Amino acid sequence: MDMYSKKHRILAVVVSLISAVLFWTSSQAYARVIITERTTFYNVSGKTGPQLFRSITRRGPRVSGVGHAIATTSSSLQVRNIKTSVRGRKCRIVSADVVLKLVYRYPRWQNQRTASARVRKNWERFAQQVRKHELKHGSISKKFARNLERQIKRISGRVSRGCRDFGLRSSRAIARLERNHARAHMRFDRRENRAFSRIRRLQSTLILSQ
Numbered sequence: 001m002d003m004y005s006k007k008h009r010i011l012a013v014v015v016s017l018i019s020a021v022l023f024w025t026s027s028q029a030y031a032r033v034i035i036t037e038r039t040t041f042y043n044v045s046g047k048t049g050p051q052l053f054r055s056i057t058r059r060g061p062r063v064s065g066v067g068h069a070i071a072t073t074s075s076s077l078q079v080r081n082i083k084t085s086v087r088g089r090k091c092r093i094v095s096a097d098v099v100l101k102l103v104y105r106y107p108r109w110q111n112q113r114t115a116s117a118r119v120r121k122n123w124e125r126f127a128q129q130v131r132k133h134e135l136k137h138g139s140i141s142k143k144f145a146r147n148l149e150r151q152i153k154r155i156s157g158r159v160s161r162g163c164r165d166f167g168l169r170s171s172r173a174i175a176r177l178e179r180n181h182a183r184a185h186m187r188f189d190r191r192e193n194r195a196f197s198r199i200r201r202l203q204s205t206l207i208l209s210q
Contacts, residue, residue: 032096032097032098032149033098033100033142033145033146033149034097034098034099034100035100035101035102035142035145036100036101036102037102037103037104037138038101038103038104039103039104039105039106040103040104040105040106041105041107041108042059042060042061042105042106042107043059043107043108043109043110044056044059044060044107044108044109044110045109045110045111046109046111046115047111047114047115047116048115048119048209048210049119049122049123049205049206049207049208049209049210050207052109052119052123052206053206053207056068056070059107060107061105070107070130071104071105071106071107071130071131071133071134072104072105072134073102073103073104073105073134073137073138073141074102074103074105075101075102075103075138075141076100077098077099077100077101077141077144077145078098078099079096079097079099079148079152080096080097080099081095081096081097082096083095083096084163086159089158089159089160090157090158090159091156091157091158091159091163092155092156092157093152093155096149096152098145098146098148098149100142100145102138102141102142104131104134104135104138106127106130106131106134107127107130109123109127116209116210118209118210119206119209119210122202122206122209123206125202125205125206126199126202126203126205126206129198129202133192133199136188137185137188140181140184140188141181143184144177144178144180144181147177147180148177151173151174151177154173155169155170155173156169157169
């Protein structure tokens with residue numbers, strides 16, 4: 001992963017599934033996914049491709065172990081408003097909200113009019129591909145949130161153990177989902193970082209633009 005990498009996610013899954021068992025009368029498990037998306041920008045300047053990338057390396061969002069990235073997708077995921085019920089010998093979740101917040105950060109070229117038509121065209125093509133890349137990361141996180149919502153409705157504990165095994169089972173199930181989620185992001189980044197991927201070819205074209 002080089003300094004032009006776009007990998008940057010913050011996945012904070014807060015699961016306080018059982019601090020107390022709440023007795024509720026619903027006969028069917030209910031969970032919903034709430035997704036919010038926000039886009040932010042940082043400014044870059046330059047008349048040529050090399051100048052633009054030098055600006056990105058100075059101003060782009062900093063990513064640990066990478067340096068300044070071209071663009072990032074940050075995600076925060078929480079499980080809120082959890083209600084549980086005892087039904088027969090099982091403790092189950094009957095209501096919960098899975099809340100996913102996505103923040104995309106992209107470069108914004110300030111002085112485009114001072115550059116040649118060729119540089120502007122190559123920038124626009126590259127910027128569009130960068131947006132597609134980050135939106136794909138957002139899509140992967142959305143899939144994780146929906147999988148988590150489905151998993152929540154399946155989790156159960158045993159009344160004979162005072163429902164104390166509920167939290168452990170929840171943690172194990174969610175840890176598996178988190179691992180799959182992280183692998184999906186890494187597989188996508190590996191494909192995108194291949195030398196002849198579309199985003200790499202557009203990046204190289206822009207860097208050579210004068």
